[in-house]
Amino acid sequence: MENTVVVGAQFGDEGKAKITDLLAARADVVIRYQGGSNAGHTVVHNGIKYKFHLIPSGILYEDKICFLGAGVVIKPDDFEKELNELIEQGVSKEHFKSALKIHPLAHVTMPWHTEIDGYSENALGKNKIGTTKKGIGPTYTDKYARSGIRVEDLFNEKTLSIKLDAILPLKNKMLANVYGLKEYSKDKVLSICKGYREIFAPYVCFEWQKILDEAKRNKTILFEGAQGVLLDIDYGTYPYVTSSNPVAGGAGVGASVGPLAIKEVVGVFKAYITRVGEGPFVTELTDEVGRKIQEIGAEFGVTTGRARRCGWFDGVIAKYSVLVGGISSIALTKLDVFDTFDEIKLCTKYKNVKTGEVTEFYPTNVYTHCDYEPVYETFKGWKADTTEVKSFDELPENAKIYLKRLEEVCGAPIKIVSTGPDRNQTIFV
Numbered sequence: 001m002e003n004t005v006v007v008g009a010q011f012g013d014e015g016k017a018k019i020t021d022l023l024a025a026r027a028d029v030v031i032r033y034q035g036g037s038n039a040g041h042t043v044v045h046n047g048i049k050y051k052f053h054l055i056p057s058g059i060l061y062e063d064k065i066c067f068l069g070a071g072v073v074i075k076p077d078d079f080e081k082e083l084n085e086l087i088e089q090g091v092s093k094e095h096f097k098s099a100l101k102i103h104p105l106a107h108v109t110m111p112w113h114t115e116i117d118g119y120s121e122n123a124l125g126k127n128k129i130g131t132t133k134k135g136i137g138p139t140y141t142d143k144y145a146r147s148g149i150r151v152e153d154l155f156n157e158k159t160l161s162i163k164l165d166a167i168l169p170l171k172n173k174m175l176a177n178v179y180g181l182k183e184y185s186k187d188k189v190l191s192i193c194k195g196y197r198e199i200f201a202p203y204v205c206f207e208w209q210k211i212l213d214e215a216k217r218n219k220t221i222l223f224e225g226a227q228g229v230l231l232d233i234d235y236g237t238y239p240y241v242t243s244s245n246p247v248a249g250g251a252g253v254g255a256s257v258g259p260l261a262i263k264e265v266v267g268v269f270k271a272y273i274t275r276v277g278e279g280p281f282v283t284e285l286t287d288e289v290g291r292k293i294q295e296i297g298a299e300f301g302v303t304t305g306r307a308r309r310c311g312w313f314d315g316v317i318a319k320y321s322v323l324v325g326g327i328s329s330i331a332l333t334k335l336d337v338f339d340t341f342d343e344i345k346l347c348t349k350y351k352n353v354k355t356g357e358v359t360e361f362y363p364t365n366v367y368t369h370c371d372y373e374p375v376y377e378t379f380k381g382w383k384a385d386t387t388e389v390k391s392f393d394e395l396p397e398n399a400k401i402y403l404k405r406l407e408e409v410c411g412a413p414i415k416i417v418s419t420g421p422d423r424n425q426t427i428f429v
Contacts, residue, residue, distance in 0.1 A: 001026040002263035003221045005248045006331075008228030009267035009321040011237075011275040012246075013301065013308060015333030015418060016268045017041030017057045020224045022416070022426060023266070028219035029212075030058030031067040033254030034244040035226030036109060036139065037078035038132040040301055044421040050089060054079050056224050059091065059099060065211065067101045071244065071254020073139040074102070074151065075109035076196040101205035103256065104152035108196060112175060112184065113138040119179045131277070140243035147171070151204055154197040164189055208256065216261055223251040223262070229321040237366045240279030248326035267327030267412065269318060271335045271402075274308040276301045280369035283311035283347045297337045312345040312376065315409035320362035322412045331416035332406065335399065336425075341381040344402060347374035348409055377405065386419045392429045 004023060008014045021043045024030050032054070041052040045060060054074060056066040068074060087093055113135030120138075121131050131137060142148040147167050153160045164186050172183040205211065215221055229235060231242045232250075244250065252259040272293055275281050285293065290310045293299065299308035321327060338344050349360045350372040358375060382396030389395055395403075395417075407414050417427040 001220055003223070003261050004264040004266055005223040005225065005251045005262055005326075007225050007248050007265055007267050007321075007325050007327060008231075008246055009269045009325055009327060009330070010228050010273050010314075010317060011230045011279075011281075012226070012228040013040070013274055013276060013299075014228060014268040014270050015331075016225065017043045017052055018333065018418060018421065018423070018426075019266065019268050019331045019416060020222065021045070021057045021060065022423060023222050024056075024058035024061055024064055026220065027058070027064065027222035029065045029067065029215045030056040030222045030224055031069050031251075031255040031257075032056045032072055032224045032226070033069045033251045034071040034246060035242065036073040036134060036136040037075045037082070038134045038136045038242065039226035041226075042421070045423060047422075048089060049421075050086065051082075053082050055082055055086065055100065058222065058224070059086070059096070062095065062099075064099060065101060065215075066099055067205070067208075067212075067255070068103060068106055069255045070103045070105035071250065072103070073107045073109050073136055073143070073244075074200075075114070075134060076199045078134070080199050097202050100203050101208070101211070102151055102200055102203045103208055104150065104155075104204055104206055105256075106151050107139055107143045107148045108151060108154070109135040109139045110149060110189075111192065112171060112181070113142070115175075115181050116179060119181065137243040149193070151200055152206075154193050154200065155204065160190070160193060161186075212256055216257055221255075221257065221261065223248075223255055225251065229267075229325040230317060232324075235324045235364075237279045237369075240277070240366065247324060265326045265328045266331050266416070267321060267325055267329070268331045268333060269313070269321075269406075269410075270297075270333050271313060271338060272297075273311050273314050273317070274299050275311075276306050276308050280366045281309055281311060282316070282350060282369055282372055283314045283374045284309050285311050293337060296340075297334055312347055312374070313406065314374070315346055315348045315406075316350055316360060316362050318406075318410040319360065322410050327412050329415040330407070330410060330412050331418065332403065332414050333418040335403075335417055336386045336419040338381060338399075338402075339384060339386055342383070343381055344379045345376040346379065346402070346405060346409065348377055349375040351375050379405070387425055389419055389427060392417070392427055395427070
């Protein structure tokens with residue numbers, strides 16, 4: 001395997017963790033390149049369900065280096081909680097100390113970021129974004145306003161003191177006068193940062209340049225993204241998006257290796273489509289079919305527990321994701337959810353109900369999405385169990401017909417098909 005990016009190609013929650021876990025077996029280094037603890041990834045191995053938010057799912061292998069890259073924002077309390085939960089499930093502390101690395105240039109989610117996130121989301125009322133209220137957006141805001149605190153700052157008292165003298169006066173004015181929230185004294189923040197330093201100390205990798213330089217020359221790198229293309233800050237359903245770049249173009253920046261290191265981009269799609277939170281959703285099903293998909297697919301958010309909105313596969317979105325996401329091949333998950341369906345629908349175009357215009361290209365102005373309805377192609381179901389199928393040729397004929405049409409609509413080949421949550425429930429095409 002060459003250096004590969006795993007990209008969520010829909011609204012997130014496509015099953016990236018399983019695909020990352022599978023491909024990590026062929027890699028030497030796994031780098032999470034963006035997002036924060038607002039992400040939720042689930043991997044099932046030997047019947048045990050592991051839930052990831054920040055830590056790369058490749059950590060389940062004994063011989064991999066797993067990096068939290070510079071493009072990630074880290075909420076220390078969430079990091080520590082996730083670490084302890086995985087240790088309780090049997091991942092050893094010694095393994096974490098040797099395999100898990102935190103990039104010193106990653107930004108830290110401070111307490112005020114979480115408070116501002118919660119206030120801002122509540123203040124939007126019916127126009128809320130659907131944020132997880134984990135402080136991700138405000139952390140990225142401070143990063144780009146050049147007033148953020150990086151992991152390396154926690155380990156240099158002089159630097160941290162200088163930064164806080166510059167940051168806190170304005171931050172406290174905003175907290176008090178804009179948000180009506182409590183202010184922070186410098187001593188209080190220094191105390192908080194001391195606790196963060198203790199959490200991060202065993203994992204911060206100040207030799208990241210040496211390790212990544214060697215990895216670029218002699219090792220195979222797997223880049224792990226969070227969220228999905230349609231939640232990308234530039235290309236997603238703005239403003240109902242995340243605050244970073246899940247697209248493959250964000251991998252080189254967030255992982256500190258540049259674009260020439262990337263040789264393959266695997267876009268992960270579900271055989272249908274889901275969305276957590278607010279925002280437009282042209283193929284959404286609010287009827288019994290949607291509830292059936294939700295129930296069989298166990299569609300509830302890993303991070304929030306919220307029920308996911310479900311709909312038929314959206315080929316307009318898929319074609320767009322292949323283009324802007326840089327996707328060269330497809331991993332399709334949850335094909336087995338359709339094993340009992342009499343028929344399956346695939347959206348190939350949108351029709352504007354006001355003008356009658358039909359388009360196969362994605363309309364980027366989400367405020368016009370209410371004017372569109374999906375144009376469907378209908379396929380016969382296969383009415384057979386696919387969970388034990390080991391090769392493409394063994395799939396039911398109607399399943400192969402459906403997959404071949406998906407390839408045509410998306411404009412990229414399907415190379416992996418998942419028919420269940422476990423590692424061995426996977427077909428490599």
